[in-house]
Amino acid sequence: MAVCGHWPPRQFRTVNLARTWPVGAFIGGLAMAAIDALTVRDMASELRVGRSTVYRWLATGRGPRIFRLPNNEIRIHRADFIEWVGRLEIDRKGS
Template identity: 45%
Template sequence: MPHALFRHPRGAQVDSALAVKVCGPSRRKAAGEQVAAPRLSDKLTVDQVCAELGIAKSSFYDWRQKGRAPRCIRLPNGALRIRRSDLENWLADCEDRT
């Protein structure tokens, strides 16, 4: 069975098999399928983490420099985010050390 051609948004015709190979499967949802939106609360800002821990931002950055802070994600704009799960795991590890 020949692959269907579809028109790329920039006007070129593209073979559907090649598009799947290069771009991955379509992310469109099927009829009736629910697509879960990423939850913003899963990732915290440094300010939110500091407020939750009751510490100054300078303390957080000191811990980070010394390798004692929870694992962080650096965004393309340079901002840091901390996954809620990483923070909870880090807190559990801190409890275990005491």
């Protein structure tokens, strides 16, 4: 089966900044579940800090949990990001 055009097909494309894949998207014949993941750029934008700041937090272990794609790009699950921000708010209130 020859695949022409761009991947993913138009009906599977999203405009979400979190770069999500809708349920039912297929890659290599395997169904992928929806993954709501942020890039470092997305995280920096949401927090209104520089990307270098985010990279420093991640390198020193002060950021949220990350995972790497096969091409070594960093992604952050949105749920982990929200939990991490929540912990920061709690720590601030307790100080």
